[in-house]
Amino acid sequence: MPGARHHYILVVLDSCRYDSLIAARPKTLPKLGRIERRWSYASWTAPSHFNLLMGLMPHTSPRHVFASDSYQREFLKFNERLGSDGLSFGSFLPGLYLPPLLRTLGYTTHAMVSMPVLNPATVLNHGFDSFELMERHNDMRAMLPRLKFDDGRRGFYLLNTGETHYPYALPSEPADQWPRISGVHGVFKHLDEHVVGGKLPRRRRQQFQPAKLRELRGRQIDAVRYLDTVLEELFDLVPRDTYITVTSDHGELFGEDGYFGHGPIQHEKVLEVPFVEGKLR
Numbered sequence: 494m495p496g497a498r499h500h501y502i503l504v505v506l507d508s509c510r511y512d513s514l515i516a517a518r519p520k521t522l523p524k525l526g527r528i529e530r531r532w533s534y535a536s537w538t539a540p541s542h543f544n545l546l547m548g549l550m551p552h553t554s555p556r557h558v559f560a561s562d563s564y565q566r567e568f569l570k571f572n573e574r575l576g577s578d579g580l581s582f583g584s585f586l587p588g589l590y591l592p593p594l595l596r597t598l599g600y601t602t603h604a605m606v607s608m609p610v611l612n613p614a615t616v617l618n619h620g621f622d623s624f625e626l627m628e629r630h631n632d633m634r635a636m637l638p639r640l641k642f643d644d645g646r647r648g649f650y651l652l653n654t655g656e657t658h659y660p661y662a663l664p665s666e667p668a669d670q671w672p673r674i675s676g677v678h679g680v681f682k683h684l685d686e687h688v689v690g691g692k693l694p695r696r697r698r699q700q701f702q703p704a705k706l707r708e709l710r711g712r713q714i715d716a717v718r719y720l721d722t723v724l725e726e727l728f729d730l731v732p733r734d735t736y737i738t739v740t741s742d743h744g745e746l747f748g749e750d751g752y753f754g755h756g757p758i759q760h761e762k763v764l765e766v767p768f769v770e771g772k773l774r
């Protein structure tokens with residue numbers, strides 16, 4: 494079995510759109526490498542994380558190539574990520590899922606997630622030694638003291654954080670001051686409350702207010718600026734032989750063509766995500 498020399502951390506800034514991240518002008522993030530504009534395979538959290546945990550990062554939408562070539566290249570990239578030289582596409586078979594593969598390579602495997610839709614009871618929790626839904630949806634800093642690299646084994650961490658997810662709130666901001674858009678808060682928790690006699694009432698047409706949406710986009714940009722300082726703390730505490738990928742699971746719409754948010758949306762901006770990775774020097 495091919496050895497692996499690196500710890501590996503996959504950071505997912507939930508819902509962070511590529512152009513929000515660029516507008517924030519992060520200072521720490523470029524230490525990993527060039528920030529690329531890539532495309533998520535899915536427009537919402539659960540399928541996108543499944544894809545990431547298969548080992549397929551957001552793609553570059555390459556022209557004039559077969560998809561199989563693209564996948565192969567992506568799987569081979571794990572030699573660089575893990576500091577290995579013997580991994581091939583065959584290493585990922587038959588399970589096609591990263592955590593069990595990493596375990597066979599001797600890794601301990603951990604997830605800290607912020608979105609309830611990724612909770613530990615979901616199928617995503619396969620091959621993990623620990624899988625934790627964080628107490629708050631928007632506190633990446635709280636994850637840092639829980640990272641452990643001291644038992645002599647390589648570690649894999651999935652860190653999903655929600656400061657960049659609606660309502661784009663920093664942990665220091667009291668919840669009663671968060672912006673509210675009626676019908677968006679706690680969507681999954683309250684789904685059944687809208688059902689009347691086994692049916693849903695006619696879908697309401699929403700009138701989005703441009704000024705409100707501009708404010709929300711500004712909040713996502715501010716969230717990135719804040720997360721850049723948390724990433725600086727992360728970079729300071731990880732061992733030198735750590736490879737880090739920072740990306741997003743999908744983008745976000747802020748009123749473009751009548752859309753808000755992500756999920757059941759077919760639009761370029763819901764798939765546009767930032768991608769940067771590398772080893773700290």
Ligand SMILES: [Zn+2]
Pocket residue numbers: 507508537538539608742743
């Ligand atoms: Zn998401």
